[in-house]
Amino acid sequence: MNDATQNRRRAIDVVNASLKKRYAREARFRRIGLGAVVLGLVFVSVLFFDIVSKGYTAFVQTHIELEVFFDPAVIDPEGKRDMQEIARADFRKLVREPLRALFPEVKKRNEKRALDGMLSGGAPYQLLDMVRSDPSLIGQRRTIDLIADDDIDMLVKGHIDRNAPPSDRRVNDQVIGWVDTLTEQGRVKRKFNSGFFVNGDSREPELAGIGGAVAGSFYTLLVTLVLSFPIGVAAAVYLEEFAPKNRWTDLIEVNINNLAAVPSIVFGLLGLAMFINLFGLPRSAPLVGGLVLTLMTLPTIIIAARAALKSVPPSIREAALGVGASKMQTVFHHVVPLAMPGMLTGTIIGMAQALGETAPLLMIGMVAFIVDVPGGPLDPSTVLPVQVYLWADSPERAFVERTSAAIIVLLAFLIAMNTFAVIMRRRFERRW
Amino acid sequence: MQTPILILVLLGLMAFAFHLGKTRSLATVGGRTGIRQLHSLPAYYGFYTALWAGLPALLIAGVWLFFESSVITSMVVAGLPAELRDQPPAQLGLLVNDITNLANGNIVSRAVDDQLRAAADHMNALRGIGKTALTAVALCIALGAGALAWRTIGPRMRARNRVEAIVNALLIISSLIAILTTVGIVLSVLFESFQFFHKIPLTDFLFGLEWSPQIALRADQVGASGAFGAVPLFTGTLLISVIALMVAVPIGLMSAIYLADYASPRLRSYAKPVLEVLAGVPTVVYGFFAALTLAPAIRGAGEAMGLSVSSESALAAGLVMGVMIIPFVSSLSDDVINAVPQSLRDASYALGATRSETIRQVILPAALPGIMGGILLAASRAIGETMIVVMAAGLSANMTINPLDSVTTVTVQIVTLLVGDQEFDSAKTLAAFALGLLLFIVTLGLNIVALHIVRKYREQYE
Amino acid sequence: MTTAESAASEAELPVPKAGVSIGSRPLDDDFKTVGNVRVNDARMSCTDVNVFYGEKHAIKHVDLDIGKNQVIAMIGPSGCGKSTFLRCLNRMNDTIDVCRVSGAIALDGQDIYDKKLDVVPLRAQVGMVFQKPNPFPKSIYDNIAYGPRIHGLAASRVELDEIVERSLTKAGLWDEVKDRLDQPGTGLSGGQQQRLCIARTIAVEPEVILMDEPCSALDPIATAKVEELIDELRENYTIAIVTHSMQQAARVSQRTAYFHLGHLVEVGETTEIFTNPRHKLTEDYITGRFG
Incomplete structure (x- = not known):
């Protein structure tokens, strides 16, 4: 028995004594880690829940059912059936008439205005469109669901607090009374809001839709895809397969990695200075937006494509060279097809990122108020995230709902694209 | 001929040239039976002819089209009467816009007089001439080059090599586009910034304490202080970024540690992708959430506690930005933590250390450079972020460290200065470019340092 | 009868076909180890230890005692399970998810696989030195000081x-590094790093030191130094060393255990094993017929 054993005995005791505190610290550490993960998951859920709960009501639009008389005296007094003249007819009168007929007690001017205001400013155009597609309606009576104004829409959906003091709400008690009466009569209908998906932007929330923005996004992404995929793949092929390993290619590689991390707004400045100012391309056009987004997405695609090319084993290349193929034939006939799934996955992910970009497109002017749905890459338009940004500024409660719904659509596209990329990766990627 | 049609015609010519080249190559060796005498496959001769027919013509057409509008504009301006030509640039620009609109058949902002109409007609005439000339030139070049190439076809001609050389050149050009982008960014931003620094001295900009970018439209306009000191913007950016990092770093790092070392593989396979989702949500969505849900909530909570909270508080923007950055920190930390070799973990466990002791005293110090790199990248992302702050932070250039106040950042000001109707060379718009230059330099610096650290760290363990 | 046939009938092993290595033939499940598995003064004692990696039965029914203040060497061809068995002794196999250990292993009479036993003090009492030196990326001082x-x-x-000084001295490293304690441990030579790792293990005052092929990554001079060290450490510590070099086993150990495809075939005094092995497999391994 000696020093060593005594030391050892002491050591064991000390170790055992320290255990309680150490295990307490271990448990605490572990709990903090788990807490962090849970917190992250909570953030995701809160974000999604907030957006969805605000937006899902936008997919339904309130209509008011009224008996409309297509009075030929108003629409087409001369009976010429000239569509251009008919377009100038006062359809508002036809719209107001049945409503006023339902509430004959309304006499005062401002009350009448409030009554008329229950219908959307677009209701007359509903009638015009119906007459245009079916002129035989002139002279007939029909029961039509006319679009309600956004305040009524909000009221019906329960977003307006009836118990708040009248000065705090947008609808006064009289209007609420009318709406209740109409509801009892069964005239208040909630229909699927197809206009939301088809219409362009509008100042009136009940008429505003994402159709223009979606078309704009489509054209922009089309331009981006057509430009960035070939250039990105070509650059990656060159850098990975052909380029000599020297300082210049190192520089290019560092350059690409850095470009991937440059803030998006700087690309917007580039687009503004070069494409719009120097080259004189039209502002707000998906073409310019696509060009800017191409420059932004190129680094992502190049990096993903290089990784895909790198993963093809050298044995394939050697085998091809061994039967006498030239370097370029090896690359294009063998390596690139094998790496294609990875490259496509990277491209889809790049496109998904491009779809969500807002800041650079603001810089090149895709932020104007554009009502028409664009027909091609050169028509002025906006994109979906920019539309969200524009609507977010509007004070009407109905726009909050619509903005959230637009976000839901945007997120749906993104989820679809990313899921597609993941599925493709799982199905086609080989493990060498 | 309209541009898209011209391009289609050229493409058609290329296809035709391909066919011609291929048949000629076979013809020179007496048909298919002689194919072995050809140096390359007939298809390559076809490609060669097609490329020569198409590429020069497309190239010329591209260059022509890019510069067409500016050239025509200057020609039209040169054709204007002297008094219109000598207007200040702002007025001249508006005039040119009107002429263009009239020529296109759009609405014009001023009364249409003879001079305007003459100028518009001039423009349309020039455009017509331009289009015809372009068509002629392009088709001539296509036919000429194609014919020349066609004539050189013979069995000894190494078509494959030549085609591959052309393809090689195309590949190189594609790679250069990446470099050209950076060069383009730097040049365009620098150019405009230099113009800015002509008007406002650099020291005023970098060290000035007041930011209110008004430019007097008239000499005696009230409210035109025109101060361009960017320091309040820096403090605003820093405040929001610091708040964001204070949220993202602890949560990101601890969740990376938990998922790497404590979590079961099942939990890890579910939780990791969900956290990655935070990185994929568009920033405009975060901005919306911050502006419409979080900021009012903070305001309400603050007022309940008796504090005065701005409705566009830096706290709201910073918190949401922090949430957005969490995946950046956690993903990179996860990578570096997993890269620490198992042998170090074994050594620590064999000495009787608990898991948290191993992580805190062995793994984290070993992984620290990589984690620092990740944090720097996250910081760079926070500084360059635009939409969240545009929607949730304010416009008032406040120099404060109180997170409950409203501040503005560099990116917000860039957007505000440019999304409006300024002519292109007023000091306001140029200021945006100067800010952009600054932003680019700072984020580039952070990125270079961060990537350098991460790469050096990886080499250490591989 | 030929020698092969007589020897085979003695040990009750079938005669191998020509060309088939005898080393690849598995033993029966109820095989009993040849030699004295038990010793009088045992620091650690193993009874019916089995280890499973998923489906694979890696260690089969091993009984073995580790004698106090002795060096026991575990030898055997690659893949026979010696490292796996060693890692059972300080429960390092716990870090591997698919690994399952059954049986009883007692340290000073207490079963270390008891559910209630805390693994942290166990590992302080049973230290381990690994095949490839793995100093922490810290200073030499901090490497030693980490455990304490x-x-x-x-x-x-x-x-x-x-x-720190005591541990480095016992490891024979103090004189070489005493002037550069704050320099990184990774800056030492391979042999010095391994001695550093040994010093690190000693610093927590263990009773048993397990060594998993400690010299296989070292050059001969460093190996010699480490073997010398093992001999010195024997006075105060119990050492179990896994080695693929029979010569090393012969040099440093007092007892030797021979493992073969998961079974403990034979155990005994080192000199006996190497001069007069009792089991055919042991003899074949030692004479170089396989492995």
Whole structure:
């Protein structure tokens, strides 16, 4: 028995004594880690829940059912059936008439205005469109669901607090009374809001839709895809397969990695200075937006494509060279097809990122108020995230709902694209 | 001929040239039976002819089209009467816009007089001439080059090599586009910034304490202080970024540690992708959430506690930005933590250390450079972020460290200065470019340092 | 009868076909180890130990005692399970998810696989040195001090300094590094790093030191130094060493255990094993017929 054993005995005791505190610290550490993960998951859920709960009501639009008389005296007094003249007819009168007929007690001017205001400013155009597609309606009576104004829409959906003091709400008690009466009569209908998906932007929330923005996004992404995929793949092929390993290619590689991390707004400045100012391309056009987004997405695609090319084993290349193929034939006939799934996955992910970009497109002017749905890459338009940004500024409660719904659509596209990329990766990627 | 049609015609010519080249190559060796005498496959001769027919013509057409509008504009301006030509640039620009609109058949902002109409007609005439000339030139070049190439076809001609050389050149050009982008960014931003620094001295900009970018439209306009000191913007950016990092770093790092070392593989396979989702949500969505849900909530909570909270508080923007950055920190930390070799973990466990002791005293110090790199990248992302702050932070250039106040950042000001109707060379718009230059330099610096650290760290363990 | 046939009938093993290595033939499940598995003064004692990696039965029914203040060498061809068995002794196999251990292993009479037993003090009592030296990327001082620090073995900086000096001295490294204690441990040569790792293990005052092929990554001079060290350490510590070099086993150990495809075939005094092995497999391995 000696020093060593005594030391050892002491050591064991000390170790055992320290255990309680150490295990307490271990448990605490572990709990903090788990807490962090849970917190992250909570953030995701809160974000999604907030957006969805605000937006899902936008997919339904309130209509008011009224008996409309297509009075030929108003629409087409001369009976010429000239569509251009008919377009100038006062359809508002036809719209107001049945409503006023339902509430004959309304006499005062401002009350009448409030009554008329229950219908959307677009209701007359509903009638015009119906007459245009079916002129035989002139002279007939029909029961039509006319679009309600956004305040009524909000009221019906329960977003307006009836118990708040009248000065705090947008609808006064009289209007609420009318709406209740109409509801009892069964005239208040909630229909699927197809206009939301088809219409362009509008100042009136009940008429505003994402159709223009979606078309704009489509054209922009089309331009981006057509430009960035070939250039990105070509650059990656060159850098990975052909380029000599020297300082210049190192520089290019560092350059690409850095470009991937440059803030998006700087690309917007580039687009503004070069494409719009120097080259004189039209502002707000998906073409310019696509060009800017191409420059932004190129680094992502190049990096993903290089990784895909790198993963093809050298044995394939050697085998091809061994039967006498030239370097370029090896690359294009063998390596690139094998790496294609990875490259496509990277491209889809790049496109998904491009779809969500807002800041650079603001810089090149895709932020104007554009009502028409664009027909091609050169028509002025906006994109979906920019539309969200524009609507977010509007004070009407109905726009909050619509903005959230637009976000839901945007997120749906993104989820679809990313899921597609993941599925493709799982199905086609080989493990060498 | 309209541009898209011209391009289609050229493409058609290329296809035709391909066919011609291929048949000629076979013809020179007496048909298919002689194919072995050809140096390359007939298809390559076809490609060669097609490329020569198409590429020069497309190239010329591209260059022509890019510069067409500016050239025509200057020609039209040169054709204007002297008094219109000598207007200040702002007025001249508006005039040119009107002429263009009239020529296109759009609405014009001023009364249409003879001079305007003459100028518009001039423009349309020039455009017509331009289009015809372009068509002629392009088709001539296509036919000429194609014919020349066609004539050189013979069995000894190494078509494959030549085609591959052309393809090689195309590949190189594609790679250069990446470099050209950076060069383009730097040049365009620098150019405009230099113009800015002509008007406002650099020291005023970098060290000035007041930011209110008004430019007097008239000499005696009230409210035109025109101060361009960017320091309040820096403090605003820093405040929001610091708040964001204070949220993202602890949560990101601890969740990376938990998922790497404590979590079961099942939990890890579910939780990791969900956290990655935070990185994929568009920033405009975060901005919306911050502006419409979080900021009012903070305001309400603050007022309940008796504090005065701005409705566009830096706290709201910073918190949401922090949430957005969490995946950046956690993903990179996860990578570096997993890269620490198992042998170090074994050594620590064999000495009787608990898991948290191993992580805190062995793994984290070993992984620290990589984690620092990740944090720097996250910081760079926070500084360059635009939409969240545009929607949730304010416009008032406040120099404060109180997170409950409203501040503005560099990116917000860039957007505000440019999304409006300024002519292109007023000091306001140029200021945006100067800010952009600054932003680019700072984020580039952070990125270079961060990537350098991460790469050096990886080499250490591989 | 030929020698092969007579030897085969003696050991009750079938005669191998020509060309088939005898080393690849598995033993029966109810095989009994040849030799004295038990010793009088045992520090650790293993009874019916089985280890499963998923489906694979890696260690089969091993009984073995580890004698106090002795060096026991575990030898055998690659893949026979010696490292796996060694890692059972300080429960390092716990870190591998698919690994399952059954049976009883007792340290000073207490079963270390008891559910209630805390693995942290166990590992302080049974230390391990690995095949490839793995110093922490810290200073030499901090490498040694890490163990005592986390267990709280030193009440003050002075005590810690003493522990560091003592450990480095016992490992034979003090004179070489005493002037550069704050330099990184990874900057030492391979042999020095391994001695550093040994010093690190000693610093927590273990009773048993397990060594998993400690010299296989070292050059001959460093190997010699480490073997010398093992011999010195024997006075105060119990050592179990896994080695693929029979010569090393012969040099450093007092007892030797021969493993073959998961079974403990034979155990006994080192000199006996190497001059007069009792089992055919042991003899074949030692004479170089396989492995």
